[in-house]
Amino acid sequence: MNMIAPIERTGERLGRTEVAGLVALAARTVAPLWPLESAIAVNPLARFEELPFAQAVAEASKLFGARRTLPLALWRRLYENDRIDEAALRDAAIAHLGGIYHAAAPIAPGVTMLDALMACLLAIEPGDQPERKDGLGPDAAFIAKWCGAFFDHGMTTMPLPYRDLGLYRAVLAMAAYDPDYRTLTGARGAALLLSVPRDPLEAISEGLASLEVPVDELAYLSGLVARLPGWAGHIRWRTDHADPDRVADVPATMADLAALWILLARADAVSALPPAPSAGKDRRAALLAHFGLTAKALDARNAERLDAVARVDDDALGALFMTAAERSYANGLMPALQRAARTSNPPLRPDAQLVLCIDVRSEPFRRALEAEGNYETFGYAGFFGLPIALHPFAGAHRARLLPVLLSPRHDISERPVPGRESEAEAIADGARRDACTSDLFAAAKVGPATAFAAAEATGPLAAALMLARTFAPLAASRAAATLRKRRQLALAPAPEGYANHTGVSLADKVGYASALFRLTGMRPDTARLVVLTGHGASAVNNPYAAALDCGACSGHAGGSNARLLAAMLNDADVRSGMAEEGLKLPPTTYFLAAEHNTTTDEVTIFDADSIPDTHAADLAALSASLARAAGANRARRARSLDRAPGDLLTGAVHWGEVRPEWGLAGNAAFIVGPRDLTRAIDLQGRAFLHSYDWRADRDGSALATILTAPMVVAQWINCQYLFSTIDNERYGSGDKVTHNVIGGIGVVQGNGGDLKIGLPRQSLFRDNGLPHHVPQRLLAIVHAPFDRVAALVETSDILRRLFGKGWVQLIVIDPETARARRWREDGADCGEGRNLLCVDC
């Protein structure tokens, strides 16, 4: 045997950089997956956004083995629960059949094609859902296992050796000792371990060249990456979004992951993909029986019509239901919006103004507060336009408090409030002590000599804590609430730069302060009190707690951003700079910051003791109104959760709570316009509201910003909820009850496998199995001149794609006439030359 011969013949090899290009493209097959501490909603099908929505769903279904729509039985339950109008469903069916002329074509006397299709939608037994194999195949399980060991986030007592060499090389070093690897790959795998290149790019190149059957390299690599979308998504977060200091000690790239798959492929150890689930059956016999017909009674033409309907599979029927759900929602909303657009309300100077996040949970709270007095509210992205990362006082890592679409431009620090330095130090000492105690306990409970002693010593205390958290959660949470309050009083974000970073310059401060007015259309004749209100949530023992916080603040609460911008707006130099730009605010206006807790509806006012005496009465009145609004909104939310209002306060601190709130479930619309447009409408917490005044935006730049940033974030959220609902196992994270947190970076189902990429079942479905979130695409409604919107969309890649490919539906309301037009999807029938069509709802 020639000892220096390659173990297999290889063809022409790609260059290393060519492989890097292919891997970079293949990596886009999966969306980045943020760690739990800053869970960010992303569209799991982001890579497919270049395609029309229906085609994207179909292609992703093949790649990820996921469903294309909700099972038909669930759609029917939503229909029976009045979440979908019959008229809208009928319209969708008519459109599917090619228009009313074709839909009315007879199959038999008294039976049209439309009747047959409606019977398929509502009456005929759905196709059987194909059975799914639980868990991963042995090949994916092998790679997932080593990913778990490699990315352990410092949780294991014995870290994987050779991690500094990267994922691929670390696994190469250890695989020879892994019986799973031997079972999977046999002698061929053992030989490959000795001979494959150590550079992942070269290993991929050699592996591609060694394949016996020529392949489309990009499609092949994309398919491999998609086999473990969770771990691949985690790698994408590490390479594209993480701060380098967070990931430098455990280097990993998508090339590492792909090279591991190629290693298994060269040993013939990669299993075949299961077919994409698609429930379909020929409904011909069932249709004949349903209408009491016989096949013989139909002539050839009618039989052909019957067959055309009978061939419509469950996926296509589900798509019709989704279209109907979207139209039902739009049909209910648009007349009310157009009515509001026809009326004009003279501006009054309100007692106070509040600026809240655009989040769908803000809308019902705003409505409840407006009912309490002469208050004006605005919607603005919850990071308040500040591209910052905050370094917590005595904390280890910075928190990015801005949308993931942006990179931080200012590293700022949390600093003691003047006069409270010693209290701040005491809080920091306490935090350090708690961290040390926690580390000591973690080490003691796993140490061979200390495990039993640690259990003996701390067991009674742990039992007492457990009982308190179970039976008296409100009392048990008081200590944490007190500490949180102390921290808020003693520490505040400061505009000065962290360490050697430059702070926020005066020019920047003026720019950020002015942007609030420019983007929301807020007039400079402000009220005496303006409260910038961020939001956060309360959840205990909940890996997805960050998913309930502010998405515009990268899964953190938005109070720090609100405090910082309020301080800027109270700064005399900033006010002077704003006045030079034409924004002269009344000297009597004072800005405050607050944070709305979306789980309890309580509003915390920050820095209230700094308010001038002249404004104390204004704040007292507002605080009373906020408390009443909180009670009203809590009662409304409690009904939707089938609970008592007081239960929501308990659920926010109870460690056994699986659904502390509905989060953004139900999200359906993104409305850009003045509050007058929506104030009289109960939007039921389903709409993102961004304030906008088309008159104040002469060049359209504010609208461009709103549509290309906040709306894009809203679309990500919408798509995450949509896909997590239609296939909760593939695109969501399944049942919370069987979740295990792994390394603080994600959850797995059971004791291992791939990281789950979406939302848990309890965030989307009611206990009776009915979806609380109706999977439908975002409806963007813009109150602005048609030409302005059309010009904007036509010059923006992102907007052309989202509206043209059907990922977001756009309706524009002309402010002068209140006429509405819908954006035409690419390829849709159009009798007019323009992309905006007269709306048909």
Place this chain on the structure above:
Amino acid sequence: MTMKQNALPLPLHRRRKIEIVMRAEDRTMVEDLLRAAGVSGWTMIRDVAGMGHHGFHQGRTIFNDESGLVMFVGVGDEAVIADVAGGLSRLFESRPGVTFLSDVEVMRSDYFSPARSTPRGPSL
């Protein structure tokens, strides 16, 4: 005596320059290529505007670093830049973008020497 007669000849070195204009959302893919090829540094210009096959591309974006176009400028040895161009050809099969290659002269050649590494991984 003029200044020109006294000046020493500039120590110039011939290199290749690559300029790449791509969508901002694709910038990490270009960075991966540049690293894989061993380009030791580059310049990235955000908010590039201009007219293309799909009409005018707006340059100014705020609140979204992923929208609009970016331009990369890299300089290196001929073989390294050719390697980058080879990798780019793969990206251009499915992503929009343009690239320009040209000869340039640089003063500090050590700034443009190859640095071989894996994409964002450890040196080999």
